[in-house]
């Protein structure tokens with residue numbers, strides 16, 4: 021049975037809200053998905069999942085420290101995440117505040133680990149972005165991304 025996980029770091033709830041919407045959409049699209057704060061995840065937990073989705077607030081244009089630490093800890097089994105599906109999302113305070121560089125940083129780490137990343141020609145291209153609390157546009161983007169991750173994961177495992 022294919023499984024997904026959405027992992028987030030969130031101090032004030034914006035990234036958490038995005039994570040919950042994405043995980044719900046993944047579940048509704050038929051991929052059994054957990055949604056966990058990064059402090060509840062150990063690196064080797066990732067080995068059990070077929071799709072790994074990671075969200076972080078934008079901190080100085082980068083992922084928050086706890087998310088980076090999680091990636092760094094995967095070095096102990098480097099290569100074993102190869103071929104899984106990956107995706108990223110971020111919340112920032114400002115337009116132009118570094119949302120997309122944060123997502124690209126997460127995607128870079130995922131690519132190094134061998135994950136497969138799908139862009140989006142019609143939605144938020146690199147991954148859902150929110151400015152502050154998710155509004156209706158962001159909620160739709162998170163739902164769309166969750167559905168697409170579930171569909172890609174099921175297709176790859178078929």
Ligand SMILES: Cc1cc2nc3c(=O)[nH]c(=O)nc-3n(C[C@H](O)[C@H](O)[C@H](O)COP(=O)(O)O)c2cc1C
Pocket residue numbers: 029030031032033034035036076077078079080081082111112113114115116117118119151152153
């Ligand atoms: C240490 C720190 C650094 C931040 N750096 C940025 C930044 O570079 N650009 C930006 O737009 N917002 C920045 N923010 C704002 C957060 O990205 C924003 O409030 C986000 O929505 C918080 O997500 P959360 O509610 O999930 O914690 C920063 C916040 C903190 C605490």
